[in-house]
Amino acid sequence: MNQITLNLVAISVFTVTMTSLLGPLVHLSPLVPAIAVVALMSLVTVDRFAWQGTGGTLVVDWFARRSPAHRDRVIHHEAGHFLVAYLLNIPITGYALSAWDAFKQGQVGQGGVTFDCQELDAELQQGTLSAQLLERYCTVWMAGGVAETLVYGDAEGGADDLRKFRTIWVQLRRPQREGQEKERWAVLKARNLLQQHQEAYTALVEALKQQLNVAECYHVLEQHRPNLKATAINP
Numbered sequence: 001m002n003q004i005t006l007n008l009v010a011i012s013v014f015t016v017t018m019t020s021l022l023g024p025l026v027h028l029s030p031l032v033p034a035i036a037v038v039a040l041m042s043l044v045t046v047d048r049f050a051w052q053g054t055g056g057t058l059v060v061d062w063f064a065r066r067s068p069a070h071r072d073r074v075i076h077h078e079a080g081h082f083l084v085a086y087l088l089n090i091p092i093t094g095y096a097l098s099a100w101d102a103f104k105q106g107q108v109g110q111g112g113v114t115f116d117c118q119e120l121d122a123e124l125q126q127g128t129l130s131a132q133l134l135e136r137y138c139t140v141w142m143a144g145g146v147a148e149t150l151v152y153g154d155a156e157g158g159a160d161d162l163r164k165f166r167t168i169w170v171q172l173r174r175p176q177r178e179g180q181e182k183e184r185w186a187v188l189k190a191r192n193l194l195q196q197h198q199e200a201y202t203a204l205v206e207a208l209k210q211q212l213n214v215a216e217c218y219h220v221l222e223q224h225r226p227n228l229k230a231t232a233i234n235p
Contacts (some may be wrong), residue, residue: 011125015037058185071097073148077157079205080147081140082194086221088136091116091216101197112160115140135189137220139167144188179217200224 074097087091096111120137124131142165145158160185169179194201200221207220 073152073156074098075205076151077148077155078111078113080145080190080194081144081161081203081207082208082217083197083201083221084143084190085140086117086218087193087197088140090136090140091219094214095208096139097208097211105224107195112144120231124168124171129168134168135182135186138186139189139193141165142183142186143194146187146190147194150191197224 033035056218069073078095082095083091093114093116095113098111116139117137120129123133129180131161141161142158144161145155148157165186166179169176169182203220204217207217212220
């Protein structure tokens with residue numbers, strides 16, 4: 001059971017408990033809390049097993065999107081992924097800034113930047129993964145949290161990004177300590193790239209706020225090509 005589903009269960013239990021306690025004060029029938037429990041648990045079960053948690057994700061996302069500060073943080077996070085992927089020549093296929101945007105695009109989850117992972121998947125299927133390719137993708141995955149930290153001083157997102165790397169590392173059956181070193185290296189690399197190209201990052205943030213498509217975002221970055229060229233060719 002994922003964290004969002006657990007949160008919904010906790011909210012449901014709290015709501016029903018308060019209804020049970022306050023019900024007698026407002027002459028509410030005991031059947032109401034009981035029916036509410038059955039209904040809420042049924043919805044959670046259907047969402048978990050039939051919709052893979054999509055319903056819960058959309059509900060939580062709807063509340064989160066009421067906050068402009070939250071949306072700005074998401075944009076800064078995804079701009080970090082986008083810019084570093086561009087610099088390291090990893091093709092970007094799309095992005096979604098909310099679970100609702102992702103749902104409309106036929107994606108499952110809370111959204112984010114999506115990449116062309118054919119090369120990565122091909123090597124994983126063969127049971128081997130070049131160090132250079134792994135380092136490039138790991139740097140991109142770490143870049144979202146790094147961007148948040150640079151702007152806000154901390155990162156609220158990034159758990160899923162870290163999970164992607166650790167899942168692959170387990171598949172490769174490599175030592176855990178070596179994986180932790182790779183994570184730290186990727187964080188430092190992402191930080192350096194973002195700090196070196198702050199002007200391009202700021203322009204990209206504005207492009208995402210306007211919800212420009214990927215091609216238009218690429219065009220924005222191309223305007224900073226003199227500053228980006230060396231890094232993009234030599235990741």
